[in-house]
Amino acid sequence: MSGRKARIVVLGGDGIGPEVTAEAVRVLEAVAQRFGHQFIFESHLIGGIAIDETGSALPSQTVSACGTADAVLLGAVGGPKWSDPNAKVRPEQGLLAIRKALNLFANLRPVTVYPALLDASTIKPEVLRGTDIVVVRELTGGIYFGEKQRTAESASDLCTYTVAEIQRVARVAGKLARARRKSLVSIDKANVLETSRLWRSTVEDVIRKEFSDVKLEHMLVDAAAMHLIRRPASFDVMVTENMFGDILTDEASMLAGSLGMLPSASLGSGTLGLYEPIHGSAPDIAGKGIANPYGTILSAALLLRHSLGLEEEAQAVENAVAGAVSERIFTADIASAGASVSTRTAGDAVVNRLL
Ligand code: IPM
Ligand code: MN
Numbered sequence: 001m002s003g004r005k006a007r008i009v010v011l012g013g014d015g016i017g018p019e020v021t022a023e024a025v026r027v028l029e030a031v032a033q034r035f036g037h038q039f040i041f042e043s044h045l046i047g048g049i050a051i052d053e054t055g056s057a058l059p060s061q062t063v064s065a066c067g068t069a070d071a072v073l074l075g076a077v078g079g080p081k082w083s084d085p086n087a088k089v090r091p092e093q094g095l096l097a098i099r100k101a102l103n104l105f106a107n108l109r110p111v112t113v114y115p116a117l118l119d120a121s122t123i124k125p126e127v128l129r130g131t132d133i134v135v136v137r138e139l140t141g142g143i144y145f146g147e148k149q150r151t152a153e154s155a156s157d158l159c160t161y162t163v164a165e166i167q168r169v170a171r172v173a174g175k176l177a178r179a180r181r182k183s184l185v186s187i188d189k190a191n192v193l194e195t196s197r198l199w200r201s202t203v204e205d206v207i208r209k210e211f212s213d214v215k216l217e218h219m220l221v222d223a224a225a226m227h228l229i230r231r232p233a234s235f236d237v238m239v240t241e242n243m244f245g246d247i248l249t250d251e252a253s254m255l256a257g258s259l260g261m262l263p264s265a266s267l268g269s270g271t272l273g274l275y276e277p278i279h280g281s282a283p284d285i286a287g288k289g290i291a292n293p294y295g296t297i298l299s300a301a302l303l304l305r306h307s308l309g310l311e312e313e314a315q316a317v318e319n320a321v322a323g324a325v326s327e328r329i330f331t332a333d334i335a336s337a338g339a340s341v342s343t344r345t346a347g348d349a350v351v352n353r354l355l
């Protein structure tokens with residue numbers, strides 16, 4: 001067996017971040033052991049803890065470590081300690097800045113509905129059955145990164161997109177749709193926003209010219225929010241701009257039963273990627289050892305697939321999570337009325353299925 005060497009930077013961050021990344025690291029170590037790879041882990045600061053220790057939400061050391069790594073695994077950033085609206089630095093700036101610094105413009109957020117979790121969702125099982133979606137969220141443009149202004153009487157956030165920014169993320173979505181069920185829904189607000197009209201015509205062009213085998217439909221974001229819970233199983237790949245993607249994926253996580261179940265992969269033009277659960281730092285349960293580690297462990301599976309090219313290993317991790325879930329090894333967020341296990345026990349359930 002020819003083992004793969006990889007350097008993985010771990011950014012635990014704040015709140016439950018370090019607890020969930022610890023489980024994902026244990027899972028990656030189990031993968032290395034079982035498949036004969038050598039993964040080297042290196043921890044760095046980001047977010048509130050980085051502000052406390054260095055004054056910056058993203059120390060330059062972290063940026064250079066990530067820039068030369070094979071992949072980055074991230075927990076979460078933020079918390080009440082740093083959320084004073086008048087604060088000069090915020091933990092979230094660190095996350096936005098690392099996405100931008102590494103040019104990770106495409107954020108893949110798969111939404112998988114596990115049979116054992118049909119009852120954990122607030123949506124009816126017969127509506128959920130068969131749901132299997134990937135949302136491709138543009139990650140380094142739009143209103144998140146436009147010029148901001150603030151006076152005593154007003155504030156503004158500029159939303160800008162260039163044709164090139166839309167084309168590159170449309171290509172990621174087109175490729176993904178081609179490898180799946182060949183159906184792509186592009187989401188915008190073209191009845192109101194100029195950026196959305198550019199989005200719509202650019203996506204239309206790219207898909208028609210380069211992915212003519214993919215069926216493309218455009219949908220307004222308000223309607224998409226409704227259809228996502230009305231007929232989730234009808235969606236395959238969805239592509240949308242930064243803020244719409246942020247909002248729709250929190251909504252979509254309820255299809256899976258919990259925000260704690262959803263992983264994500266932030267990709268650029270090379271193999272370097274950043275992998276993180278879509279949930280936040282959950283300060284209310286931080287330090288209690290009860291957070292759901294599956295979203296982060298599934299992010300580690302995406303890391304194996306997209307940055308290291310280890311498809312079999314990625315599937316082994318996904319199967320191990322599916323196995324643990326099917327045996328109802330549930331943390332509190334998905335346990336509803338039943339018994340729940342700790343973060344560590346859920347991590348163990350995945351590790352044990354790999355060794
Ligand atoms: C996410 C988060 C971030 C975002 C925050 C923490 C800046 O909500 O990754 O979805 O809005 O992108
Ligand atoms: Mn979000």
